[in-house]
Amino acid sequence: MIASLLKKLKTSANHSRLNDKNFEFLFEEDTSGEYVVFDTETTGLDPKKDELLSIGAVKVKGNKIIISETFEVLIRNSGKINPKSIEIHQIRPCDLENAKVMDLAIKEFLHFIGSRPLVGYYLEFDVAMINKYTKPMLGITLPNKMIEVSEIYFDKNVSLIPQGNIDLRFDTILKKCEVPDMGAHNAVNDAIMTAMIYLKLTKEK
DSSP: OHHHHHHHHHHHHHHHTOOOGGGGGGGSOOOSOEEEEEEEEESSSOTTTOOEEEEEEEEEETTEEEEEEEEEEEBOOOSOOOHHHHHHHOOOGGGGTTOBOHHHHHHHHHHHHTTOOEEESSHHHHHHHHHHHHHHHHSOOOOSOEEEHHHHHHHHHTTTSGGGOOOOOHHHHHHHTTOOOOSSOOHHHHHHHHHHHHHHHHHTO
16 A cells, blocks of 8 residues: 555656646556557667667457557667677667757657557666656656566476476566567567567466
8 A cells, every 4th residue: 555655646747747748648547448568779788878779569368469560660769789789679770860859759658659558578778768758858757657578487497397497587577488589689670579478478377
């Protein structure tokens, strides 16, 4: 009960900092019955100094991934891309020459997610990357409910493995959940694979 009250107070304080009334919808009660699974690709792994390169997302409703409701955007930025990151997501500086500016990309993403719950793998990082831009732009951080798939996976397996030594790497969870690897690790593909993991884990509850 105390945790619930603290959450409400935190959301209220966050709401009070919103400086653009066009984004009031982020704080409205979600009635869609949908979830948004999303992923980001970045110049590196430090939210404080690295920048977004792309955002990929897909909506889930019931036991279905709504492929027709997919979001993908490449983002123009001035940050140097870590060569190790390029090996993973294959996004090169030349690929971003016609990409969207950051403010527009973030606003389009916010309109896509609305007030729906957000699902992801290593979601804390992706949310931190989005908040890096929403805070100076709108005065707020994402108020949406957050669902971390690795936590669901851990909770389902902790009683089955001695000492709770559970491998939470994405590729391991993918295999254990018998979800097909879609190959290229771009934001949209990772979001879709994460959505399949989420449905697999929640369907078997």
